[in-house]
Amino acid sequence: MRDVAVIGVGMQKWGELWEKSLRDIFTESAMLAIDDAGVDHIDSMYVGCMTSGLFVGQEHLGSLLADYLGVAPIPALRVESACASGGAAFRQAYFDVASGANDIVLASGVEKMTDVDGAGATYALSTAADAEYEVYHGITFPGLYALLAVAHMHAYGTTREQLAEVSVKNHKNGAKNPLAQYPFEVTVDQVLNSVMIADPLTILDCSPITDGAAGAILCPLDMAKDLSHKAPVKILSSAHATDSIALHSRQDLTWLSAVAKAGEVAYKGAGLTPADIDFVEVHDCFTIAEIAVIEALGFFEKGKGGTGAPSGETAMGGRIPVNPSGGLKSKGHPVGATGIAQIVETVKQLRGDAGERQVEGAKVGMTQNMGGTGGSCVAHILGKV
Amino acid sequence: MSTSAKYWRGIPQRYRLEAEKCTDCGAQFFPPRVVCSGCGGREFEEIKLDDRGKLLTYTVIRVGPSEFCEQTPYAMGIVELEGGVRMTGQIADVDFDDLEVGLPIKIEFRKIREEGEAGILCYGYKFVPDK
Numbered sequence: 001m002r003d004v005a006v007i008g009v010g011m012q013k014w015g016e017l018w019e020k021s022l023r024d025i026f027t028e029s030a031m032l033a034i035d036d037a038g039v040d041h042i043d044s045m046y047v048g049c050m051t052s053g054l055f056v057g058q059e060h061l062g063s064l065l066a067d068y069l070g071v072a073p074i075p076a077l078r079v080e081s082a083c084a085s086g087g088a089a090f091r092q093a094y095f096d097v098a099s100g101a102n103d104i105v106l107a108s109g110v111e112k113m114t115d116v117d118g119a120g121a122t123y124a125l126s127t128a129a130d131a132e133y134e135v136y137h138g139i140t141f142p143g144l145y146a147l148l149a150v151a152h153m154h155a156y157g158t159t160r161e162q163l164a165e166v167s168v169k170n171h172k173n174g175a176k177n178p179l180a181q182y183p184f185e186v187t188v189d190q191v192l193n194s195v196m197i198a199d200p201l202t203i204l205d206c207s208p209i210t211d212g213a214a215g216a217i218l219c220p221l222d223m224a225k226d227l228s229h230k231a232p233v234k235i236l237s238s239a240h241a242t243d244s245i246a247l248h249s250r251q252d253l254t255w256l257s258a259v260a261k262a263g264e265v266a267y268k269g270a271g272l273t274p275a276d277i278d279f280v281e282v283h284d285c286f287t288i289a290e291i292a293v294i295e296a297l298g299f300f301e302k303g304k305g306g307t308g309a310p311s312g313e314t315a316m317g318g319r320i321p322v323n324p325s326g327g328l329k330s331k332g333h334p335v336g337a338t339g340i341a342q343i344v345e346t347v348k349q350l351r352g353d354a355g356e357r358q359v360e361g362a363k364v365g366m367t368q369n370m371g372g373t374g375g376s377c378v379a380h381i382l383g384k385v
Numbered sequence: 386m387s388t389s390a391k392y393w394r395g396i397p398q399r400y401r402l403e404a405e406k407c408t409d410c411g412a413q414f415f416p417p418r419v420v421c422s423g424c425g426g427r428e429f430e431e432i433k434l435d436d437r438g439k440l441l442t443y444t445v446i447r448v449g450p451s452e453f454c455e456q457t458p459y460a461m462g463i464v465e466l467e468g469g470v471r472m473t474g475q476i477a478d479v480d481f482d483d484l485e486v487g488l489p490i491k492i493e494f495r496k497i498r499e500e501g502e503a504g505i506l507c508y509g510y511k512f513v514p515d516k
């Protein structure tokens with residue numbers, strides 16, 4: 001296997017992009033990544049997308065988007081693992097380059113979520129859960145994470161305020177990210193008093209509905225200097241793990257075992273431990289998700305994740321900054337694009353290009369992208385060369 | 386709109402709580418599986434689940450999917466039955482203030498939802514407090 005580098009990243013401002021179609025937002029972000037790398041062609045491409053079929057009535061994305069990017073007839077493939085589709089697409093691009101099959105590969109992600117109404121979006125997202133034994137009975141994604149939250153609060157004494165602090169911290173970071181959908185700060189009181197969605201989670205515990213896309217250009221590390229003038233960022237390890245998609249099938253309802261497994265494989269692949277990671281972009285689709293993930297990745301003891309935000313340990317300048325980009329909460333969560341946006345942020349941080357939200361002296365960054373309630377998880381560790 | 390096949394296929398589980406037990410390691414599965422995820426065994430015996438258990442976690446859905454919009458707010462939870470099988474479902478006939486981890490639950494057969502206009506009536510199990 002060849003060593004692989006990221007030499008270009010691209011992302012436009014996310015939000016409710018009424019005037020733009022799925023193919024528009026994909027192409028804009030892909031062009032930004034290609035221009036950032038400074039390459040004159042790509043050899044193949046992967047598109048992470050959870051459910052364009054339900055959101056815009058379009059499948060067969062690989063070919064459609066290769067055509068609109070003007071790169072057909074190169075191989076182009078859509079990759080799906082629910083909300084981890086972007087991370088999974090990045091991993092396929094990594095293998096494509098590492099194996100020697102292709103040299104310059106685009107890893108991208110896209111989701112156009114606002115062409116359906118709220119109920120339509122709730123339904124489309126619910127297909128990441130068990131259709132016959134969870135969704136049939138009326139559960140929603142906020143509902144599933146609420147079940148996880150109540151179990152975590154009961155088992156470990158995690159408090160309602162600790163959940164709110166995650167949202168406050170991520171909005172504080174996102175307020176410094178010009179590409180974020182909701183770049184403003186919120187207070188604990190605002191989180192607690194916003195509209196209840198699924199007890200105990202309010203709307204400010206939930207990541208939003210977002211239109212957005214992101215892209216990254218990968219190439220062999222030893223070709224990076226010839227292909228691009230940008231400082232290459234090396235992919236130190238790539239990991240993927242699965243678990244039951246039905247939350248109720250897990251022995252411990254509070255423990256995300258696919259996240260723990262992906263983390264373990266990623267650390268081993270990079271020869272590192274959690275203490276070596278300078279910052280991490282995690283999948284905070286709901287505030288409780290960030291708490292459970294930072295435990296599973298080994299940054300906090302099991303049951304202690306709730307202390308991360310209130311103590312300042314996960315804040316910028318803290319022991320392990322979590323979600324410098326603002327996370328899914330503030331930056332937005334166009335599901336298939338999220339895993340690639342985590343890579344975009346990580347590359348910017350490792351290049352020292354993150355502006356006001358730069359993690360000082362960052363050399364190693366990690367990304368964690370999960371599908372459903374943790375039925376799939378993709379993790380990557382990237383390092384400054 | 387779905388055809389009725391996917392509903393009648395689920396009747397043994399949704400109406401009668403039919404499950405199965407691996408004859409090699411004894412693991413119980415609801416719904417039934419083809420391969421035991423515990424030991425890889427392929428032989429199973431049919432069992433009927435106990436209709437009593439306890440609530441492991443719960444929530445109240447305030448914003449529901451389209452087919453459940455008219456029912457909101459409604460309580461949902463994960464229940465562990467006496468044999469160890471766990472399932473997700475709605476909690477009916479409960480005052481939200483009485484929801485708590487460990488609440489004794491009895492399973493009852495109820496209407497779950499109606500699929501669309503003139504659509505299929507979907508039945509299945511719901512949880513009620515076991516007083």
Ligand SMILES: [Zn+2]
Pocket residue numbers: 407408409410411412421422423424425426
């Ligand atoms: Zn078995």
